[in-house]
Amino acid sequence: MKADKMQSFAQDMAAEQIEKAQEIRKSDKTILQVTSLKKHYRQKNKRNVLVRSLDGVNFELKKGECLGIIGESGCGKSTLGRVLIGLEEATAGEILIDWEDINDLKKKNRKELRRKAQMVFQNPFDTFDNRIRIGDILTSTLKLHDIGKTSKTRKQIVLDSLKQVGLLPEEDFFKRYPNELSGGQLQRISILRSMLLKPEFIVADEPVSMLDVSVRAEVIHMLRRMAEQENTAVVFISHDIATTRYIADRIAVMYLGKIMEMGTANEVITSPMHPYTKALISNCGDADPRHKMEPLKVKGEPPSPMNIPEGCSFSDRCPYATDRCRSEEQTLHDFKEDGHLVRCRFALQHN
Amino acid sequence: MSILEIKDLSVSYLGDDYKVRAVDHVSLNIEEGESLGIVGESGSGKSTLMLGILRLLNERTSKTEGEALFRGNDLISMNKKELAKVRWSEISVVFQKAMNVFSPVHTIETFLSDIYKVHRPNAKRQEIRKELTDLLAMVNLPKQVLRMYPHELSGGMLQRTSIAMSLMFRPKILVLDEATTALDVITQNQILSEILEIEEKLHLTRVLITHDMSVVANFCKKIAVFYAGRLMEVGYVEDVLVHPRHPYTRDLVKSYPTFSEDGTGTVISIPGTMIDLKKAYTGCPYANRCDRATEQCRTDRPMEDQMDEHWSYYCHNPLQGGETDESR
């Protein structure tokens, strides 16, 4: 008897605590927290070589926030995206979506994870199966997640949202096949499909890099508008720094699987602290010939994630590198205590 | 003095049941020692222009009309033998997909030597090796590269090798077709800067094909804007990009986000899509997307209008100087 009572009491206590904790969390706007995330691959034919695509990534994302991720090709941006939405499993580290571990979510209910985390892919021309009409693609997504009771209501939802994003006449788009649409239109539908599920956050992996410059803006605008409307957070992956700055609230700069610098978009772009960020930004030209740039020269080529140099991973190319840089691992540090994180102990010195 | 004079050049791809006018009556003058950037959206005919001039297109499935005078000699009507002489020793190309530019089963040295021997058939091995080593040094590559296979090189190294290869006979004209697009910005800048240096040394005339306006803005003197196979506007970068006359140029510029001080300036998209080149049309190809389009734009083909000797555009309703900053 007593034991029973004890137990139920303990249960009550536990329940209480959990409730409390949840309340705290609910009040907190963080919907994504990533801690020391690692993703290592083995080469297909060289099984002993480890590819460290993600090598300890930490960040958090608040509701409705847009985090831009920039970096050179091969630095692990897409890998991060795939791991974040659970398309691939992380080698190590933790991803909490709405304070729930992604792996638990996946085990418990795969569909729910999908409803929380969505993705927009780089190549809009390949995002849809060309044999299936746009309307069917969108309604089947709704059906999959039990949104809308009848097929009629589902169709109405889809038509409404098509209209909302300006794909008019919506009935016409509903009936068309993917290969009958332009890249910009397809990418908008791709975003639309993700947003239909009202996710907590969306990973957009270079959503405009395959598009012509002349249509990029409409896609970016749409993404921003819809995210704002639904209060959805966005992880915007791109190597186009100007575009990222245009859309993102905060920017994280990645290099060889690590975040080198992170801060508000303006801060990072206008006053970069890490030598790598500086190099990256100074090398980005402007379409206006009046703004001539003075690029920061950097040696060598980006090393591959198969052999990351010891110490600071940028040390072998960094113009300011010292012996300490080459031997000591650096950590992300908020030197100015304004939320602007840098992974370089000499960050302040260079400025 | 113009080194390459393109006169009324048209290139069509001939399918079984269609004909694509990929380059449509284009006239363009390239001065010796000048650097020209050709920009335009995907499918606007930039690559085709280059392939057409060098006659690298399949003669069964394409047709090239007009003239392309290299130092007064027409490349289009030239016989194969003369053409072979011009190719590479006078005009050379750097292609976009550097990975595929080299034969995968031959070493870089074999491949480069074979090309070397095309124009220097009697060259000795030693001589070739020395020449190749020098070439690689020019683009900051070690001579070890010679012994490697293409798959053993990184993208940047391949692109450098490709550039070295194009400089082999110190050509007069170097065409770079999206040569650096696939590379990341830092490497891209490195390579372009190196090219600028070499260019000065060798007195090259450079034609840079890209769709990245910022590259043209930073690395070229002149710019030619293409749209749907037609030349829209050509002139000095400072003129065209700052005070565009053609509405398309203006719209294109406005679709690029800039770093301008606060970075909050809006970017725009051009509504609609490019016309289908398989279908015949009259007037200006941009008329369906242009906010300044008039009835004339839809019916009559705009003829060349010149601001000055170096700046011309093809528009019935061009912008005047003050309208540049007008937003849509």
Added chain:
Amino acid sequence: MARYLSKRVLTGLLCVLVALCLNFALIHMAPGDPIRILVGNKEPNPELVQVLTEKYGLDQPALVQFEKYIGNLLHGDLGDSYYTGEPVLNIIKQKLPLTLLLAGSMVFIAVIIGGLLGVFCAKRAGGKLDTFLGSFTYLFDSVPGYWLGLMLILLFASRLKILPTTGLVSIRESYTGFAHILDMAKHLILPITTGVIGIVPYYFRITRASVIQQLGEDFIVTLRAAGMSEHKIFYKYVFRNAIIPTVTAVGIHLAYMIAGSTIIEIVFGLPGLGSYLMTSISRRDYPILMGFYLILSVSVAVMMIVVDFVYTLLDPRVRHVSD
């Protein structure tokens, strides 16, 4: 490389083993008792049947038999034919050369003809001549080998009487030396022609496709842009690269042809592996069937490994991957 090869050998062995299991199971499931065939269809002497059954171990469970077979195999013993008592290895040694000669010459000639035609058509891909020749190869493909063989016999041997019908040598003349070889060649004209027609399309298609593919490669455009002559581009680059798949095909095809020439051997009365096989099937001569099958699967497996190896020699990309 060594690791890669050893892995290939291992999978090859596995394949052979599985093939053997399959064959063993099939053979032993089939109706018909080899011993009864062996003792003849006179009133069978039950004692003799008993003795022979025990001698060949056919009274034991299939699994035990298989184990024993594999055990002997590991000692290089393929067993003896139930029917003639000869070691299977000897029989194979006797029959294989002709089959190899047949298959080898067919593949060799077909590679040359098919290859040349393929190159010829690839250069004119899409043209009238290409379409025509391409259709023609399908015609070749569609002709049943046995029918063609019969028609050739009808025409050249029966009607025109310019070539022998059957067999490998003119029995009556018992030639020796060079005359013998000539005689054999004469006898092989029709069978080889029949076979070649059957496989030419295969090589034609491989060659044509790979030449076309090579012609479409970007580096060919580079070479053209560099002013290299079409002729040189073709022979130094296109051909060299296009030959790789053809070489690959030859190796494996050769192995398959050991079985593939069966019908030709039968139609032309050639004493090769294939025609003997048919006989052995009806005799339920298990050791022979197993032995032949083994040879077949081993040669296919070996050829696959050899081809892989050759491939790595020819294509540095593969070499790289397999390191």
Added chain:
Amino acid sequence: GNNTGNSTDTGSSATAAPTGTNAGTSSDTTGSTDASTGTTDSTDNTATGDTTGTTDTANAAMYGGTLVVGQTAEPITLNPDGTNDNGNLFIINNVFNKLLKINNQSEILPDLAQTYEISEDGLTYTFHLYENVTFHDGVAMTSDDVIFTFDEIIAQGGRAAEKFNTNIVSITATDDYTVVFQLEQPDASFLSKVAYDGCMILPRHIYEGKDFLSADALQDPVGTGPFVWSDWTKGSSITLVKNENYFMGPDVPYLDKVQFTFISDGDTAVQAFLNGEIDVLGGITPTDTSVIYDNPEVAKDVVMYASRFLLGFNMNVAPFDNLEVRKAFAYAMNADELISKAIKEQGLKTNTYISPLFNWAVNYNEDAATLSYDQAKAIECLENAGLTKNADGYYMDLTLDTFNYAPFTDLALVFQYEMAQVGINVTINMLEWAAWDEKVCQNKDYTITLTSAYQGPDVSALATSIVTDQYNNYYGYSNSEVDQLMADALTAKTMDEQAAIYGRVQEILAADIPYVPFSEWVGYFTYKAYLMGMPSSSDIVDYCSNGEYTYVYFTE
């Protein structure tokens, strides 16, 4: 336990193809061998006398040449007395001799035994051997070798073992050239047994102590015959060369060489024959008879065997336990059509249960014939049996088991067609011999089968097909009277007695119809017309045995 003479002929086949070399690859493997067959002409048991093997007008032009003989099967053993092998039969025939031999007309001729005598009680057989016989290695052949041969056959279980192992009391030699066989019971077929396959006289000095059934069965043969073993190109040919010291010589043989070439496919062999690549087609009988028979360059001699084409019923399963149904089938079969269409006249219509080769036994009761073709009666019988037509218009649907080689494939088709006409739907199931044997003979898992049965060389061999539970009685036929009669026939003293018994058997069989024989197997020994002295030709039949090429010569 009185089964003397009841033994079936060794190597004879009561099933499968009638000729070992006829039916292509498949039949070779069946082990059926009855291409050469002998029947004892029991009315004549005195010696045929001394025949010299020489022709009257031998001249130089007849000598020389290589005879190329086509054959479908390659030997699997080279011991003539070892295991059953139709591949070696014709070849070995020319390398060895027997005591007596059988010619093409099933008559018994002297061979190594110049003369022989039979005692009054029929229990002692005395053979007098030629004295000038040597083996190919030069060693003289004596009665010792004869005794050795027969002892070994019995001891090692050779192909003829069963003929001798129960009835022989002793084999002794009175001198080097006289051998005496002592029997336990009289056996009218004893001479034919001695003259039949598997009794070649072997050299003791070579075979002594050897296991000639398996281990040493392939050693190069050394015999006394007209030709000497020369070489064997496996898979292709065997060559024999002339024996210069042949005991019937010095005039014969005429040929320098005989080459047996193996062409597994019969049709190909015919092509080769027509093309002049081979001289003798021998037992390979072409399916396409027209190309051979109308050809002036080709000679052919008729050879008849006690092999019979028949339709067998499984009397243990319904409806074949019903006589009316069996009668219906017998009526429905048109033997003329079967012979003309399917076997292309290489048969002889039959309506008796005993082969006409044994005409003394057949003739006794001429009324006991099989039913003759009559479709109306067939239908009547089916109705009598209580069968009615089904929706498809058939009285019954059944499966016919037969072999997948000629002429059975064609026989089955014609049969199928004929049965359809009387409302019987036959599905043909073609099997390989091995599978057929398992299905029909061993498991008796069939309804009807088309096959051929060898019922020789002696008439008593019929017993295996009709006596209860005998090996070849896969019809499941059982009639105690027949069982008794067949046993009696063996011990019957006179031919007349025997004939009377067989007459009664025929009568019963004709009434019971356990199977329906419809044709004898008639073979043609085919060779090029430029050859003379072929074993099948009538002019040398008195001294040449079946398959023997001693007297063959080229005319051009």
Added chain:
Amino acid sequence: MKKVKHLIHRYPRLIFGLCMAFVLVIVAVLAPLLSPYNPYDLSDDMMVGPSAAHWFGTDKLGRDILSMILYGSRTSLIIGISSAMIAAVIGTIIGAIAGYLGGKADLILGEIINIFMMIPSFFLILIIVALFGSGLFKVMIVIGLTSWTGNAKIMRGQALSLRSRTFVKASEAVGENRMKILIKHIIPNGIFPIVSNTTMGIASAILMESSLAFLGLGDPNTVSWGQLIANGKAYLTSGWWISFFGGIAIIYTVVAFFFIGDGLNVILNPKIRNVTNV
């Protein structure tokens, strides 16, 4: 009309093949109407050469060869289509699963495919049919069961490449389960080369069946071209027509399906046609 002309110009083999196959199907369906005789009837006119009464002559049993050829088209089509279908279904499923699921499934299935590929299929079929008997149905099944490897290999390749296509990734991201993706996206998008390969497979199966029939392993209860040729083999010198027309019929049919298969391939792979060269 112009469109038809254009199609012929563009896909000459496909159109040609389709026409040929169409005729064949008509013949097969209308065989009883078109045949002058019942092909199972044995007349007394044996071995009659081509004549007014028997256009293609008669065989040794007096059957009309033209009728046999017309009826034989049914056998060929049934065998060809059914076994190719069996092969297509097995190959597609195994290949798609191996390619799409990858990992261990691919390792195992891939090795199985390899092993089956290494077994010379004609040889295997020969053994099976020779040992176990030859009914139409059996032959069909056996050919189908042994010739799926090509399809599996193709489908595996297709699935492998489709797996990395964005729309598959996107479907996964949207939450569709793998089985459904396999059925909804992988197979339909990868099926085209299988269709073309299967058409070719029909041709091969017809050839295979005829080879078996030629070796005496056909079903005697149905008329088939291979058997016809085999029957005529013995009568080559005196009755060439028996084998001859059967062979022509096989060639006609097989060519038709090869042409269709090739045509489908060209449509799938227009690159083959428009390659640049001089």
